Amino acid sequence: MSQPATEAALTSRKDGQFIHFDKVSKRFGDNVVLNDLCFAMGAGERVTLIGPSGSGKTTILRMLMTLMKPDTGTIRVGEDYLYHEERGGKLVEAGEAHIRKVRQRITMVFQSFNLFPNMRVLRNVTEAPVHVLGLSKEEAEERALGLLEMVGLDHKIDAYPSQLSGGQQQRVAIARALAMQPDVLLLDEVTSALDPELAAGVLDVLRDVAKTTDVTMLCVTHAMKFARDISHRVLMFCEGRIIEAAPPEEMFDSPTHERTRSFLQSVLDET
Numbered sequence: 001m002s003q004p005a006t007e008a009a010l011t012s013r014k015d016g017q018f019i020h021f022d023k024v025s026k027r028f029g030d031n032v033v034l035n036d037l038c039f040a041m042g043a044g045e046r047v048t049l050i051g052p053s054g055s056g057k058t059t060i061l062r063m064l065m066t067l068m069k070p071d072t073g074t075i076r077v078g079e080d081y082l083y084h085e086e087r088g089g090k091l092v093e094a095g096e097a098h099i100r101k102v103r104q105r106i107t108m109v110f111q112s113f114n115l116f117p118n119m120r121v122l123r124n125v126t127e128a129p130v131h132v133l134g135l136s137k138e139e140a141e142e143r144a145l146g147l148l149e150m151v152g153l154d155h156k157i158d159a160y161p162s163q164l165s166g167g168q169q170q171r172v173a174i175a176r177a178l179a180m181q182p183d184v185l186l187l188d189e190v191t192s193a194l195d196p197e198l199a200a201g202v203l204d205v206l207r208d209v210a211k212t213t214d215v216t217m218l219c220v221t222h223a224m225k226f227a228r229d230i231s232h233r234v235l236m237f238c239e240g241r242i243i244e245a246a247p248p249e250e251m252f253d254s255p256t257h258e259r260t261r262s263f264l265q266s267v268l269d270e271t
């Protein structure tokens, strides 16, 4: 195996270390999913994770959402720790109130949309701002209408999710995530369940988000052109580690690691 990605490339160029993973490990039985993983992202940075299936990409997003705990290591968002490894290896979890505070600043868009099926589009987008952030119904609706216009669905506010195409549902999910005005937006294979044409519409919306907001974006995708367009850095994962980290032009045009080259070739062969 060649050299691991360099320290410099693993650390963000922007505004210090906003998201910080330090020696994070996770295993399921014999399956080592994350192996002493270290990386950092700056506020406003957009990073894409690429790599073979099962290499641990989604696990990272799930840990930031506190849906999964590491076995060891430290994870920090801004000044706030989610998990902290003490001397001697003991993992300390942040308290519930603290985790709730961090969680308000992070939203995730999933592969499978996960809209509330019994709520109309507008209510899907206003629900969390009203109940989690405490916005009035009027404030939340004003914010939601702006976002639904941005994703091209302001004419569908009264529809139920089942009356929308997959691409439309995913655009509502993006509006719903942005309605929380998050500091961090996590995107997990958001177009994998969509036909190419619908996927293109969703990726265009996300390109707009990247262009017009300063939200920190951590994205898992196989859509390499999209990754090239929006990312400041691309990280190549393999067997629970980052084996290569570089700006997108470098990663896609002249990858240095043999494993990266074969992975990118396999993705090209698929498309």
Ligand SMILES: Nc1ncnc2c1ncn2[C@@H]1O[C@H](COP(=O)(O)OP(=O)(O)OP(=O)(O)O)[C@@H](O)[C@H]1O
Binding pocket: 028, 031, 033, 051, 052, 053, 054, 055, 056, 057, 058, 059, 060
């Ligand atoms: N709850 C769980 N119990 C057991 N194994 C799990 C669990 N969650 C994830 N894994 C395993 O952890 C490994 C990493 O999964 P993860 O979803 O992070 O990979 P990935 O790189 O995102 O893959 P993909 O591109 O296919 O989504 C896989 O081998 C998976 O089977």
